[in-house]
Amino acid sequence: MSQYVIREGSQRFQSVEFFIDGVECPHQFRVWERGSASMFVLVKQNSEILGHLRVGDVMDMKYYTDDSFCPTRTMETEISHITRDDQGRFQGHFIVGLALSQSRTGEVAKTLTVKS
Numbered sequence: 636m637s638q639y640v641i642r643e644g645s646q647r648f649q650s651v652e653f654f655i656d657g658v659e660c661p662h663q664f665r666v667w668e669r670g671s672a673s674m675f676v677l678v679k680q681n682s683e684i685l686g687h688l689r690v691g692d693v694m695d696m697k698y699y700t701d702d703s704f705c706p707t708r709t710m711e712t713e714i715s716h717i718t719r720d721d722q723g724r725f726q727g728h729f730i731v732g733l734a735l736s737q738s739r740t741g742e743v744a745k746t747l748t749v750k751s
Contacts, residue, residue: 647700648700649665649666649700650664650666650698651664651697651699651733652696653695653696653712654694655688657687658684662684664678665677666698674733675730675732676731677728678731680719680727685717690714692713693713695710695712696709696712697709698710711735712736713733713736714731715732715733716730717730
């Protein structure tokens with residue numbers, strides 16, 4: 636069985652929030668990480684936002700951290716893949732992969748995977 640942790644470097648992402656054109660409210664998801672280079676969120680298979688997400692889309696997303704001195708970070712993020720989970724722990728959800736753009740310090744961020 637895979638183990639899941641939530642972190643990015645020394646900082647831990649708890650959740651991510653973003654707006655989708657054509658959808659009134661922002662959506663917020665828990666951030667999961669599988670291994671050292673793959674982070675994702677889970678999106679239910681019947682969620683209204685699935686029809687608005689496309690691989691290659693780039694958008695600003697607000698990441699909530701566990702750091703009380705820097706509780707949020709907004710970062711440009713690309714959707715790297717959208718994968719349906721028909722079996723296993725996340726059955727009934729999609730995994731939506733997100734890749735962070737280079738941070739302001741020039742460090743390359745980890746790949747995020749989002750599952751719905």
